[in-house]
């Protein structure tokens with residue numbers, strides 16, 4: 466690992482929508498945009514203010530005694546707290562009231578009204594706060610998908626995953642370490658669905674995850690006011706260096722018909738990818754008609770075909 470140089474996330478002073486759309490967006494690489502006007506939230510959103518103005522509706526939060534939240538092995542529990550109480554707890558490092566222990570960590574990924582159907586939208590769920598934040602107008606209103614509160618205790622680390630939509634992560638308060646990997650690293654990240662099994666990206670278990678050494682990590686630090694552009698399919702892992710409040714906006718950049726309509730989180734694979742995956746399931750099922758020796762041989766031939774037809778750029782990149 467240490468022999469590999471880590472790339473740093475570029476920090477750009479983006480002045481206008483035109484500049485973003487012509488110079489930054491087409492490259493489809495993550496960047497930190499610094500110096501944008503994100504609105505009154507920068508000054509207003511202290512923990513006491515949020516606790517009071519955000520309302521007392523219950524939010525479902527992740528609670529864990531570990532800093533590194535692990536979605537695959539579920540080392541956290543979901544608990545409901547009134548928003549104000551959640552903010553109060555997450556902003557302090559020791560609790561008098563707790564679910565697991567006094568130093569437990571809290572993470573909110575806001576959800577829609579009916580989490581199975583509705584997307585998160587701060588202007589619907591937190592109308593009194595929504596007017597404090599100004600979302601950069603880098604996409605058409607018709608492409609808007611969701612706006613999501615991300616609030617967590619100091620020290621919380623969020624599992625490495627990808628989302629299928631383009632994303633602007635607006636860091637309002639608190640600093641955050643972000644580690645990203647390009648979509649072409651997918652073979653090195655030991656994926657389980659949309660999540661990587663490599664939890665500790667700083668000290669990975671290389672006996673378990675030997676291919677991880679080939680991943681080309683890009684790293685940066687978000688400060689209050691920074692906006693991180695995360696292009697769709699880029700893997701990301703976030704560490705809250707302080708109690709942090711962020712809002713991210715997802716938008717659809719492909720034709721609407723390619724997206725799964727039943728996707729409140731913005732992480733369901735596009736429909737053609739889902740269909741292709743079902744066809745592979747059928748191909749594997751079909752190979753089961755053969756004795757093992759043949760099955761293995763023809764599975765390898767299929768892999769080879771897919772690799773040479775669909776992953777050309779990737780093989781050359783290595």
Ligand SMILES: O=C(O)CCC(=O)C(=O)O
Nearest residue numbers: 615623628632634703713
């Ligand atoms: O910063 C966080 O809490 C996670 C952000 C994230 O995963 C996203 O914006 O898609």
Ligand SMILES: [Fe+2]
Nearest residue numbers: 626627628701
């Ligand atoms: Fe994400």
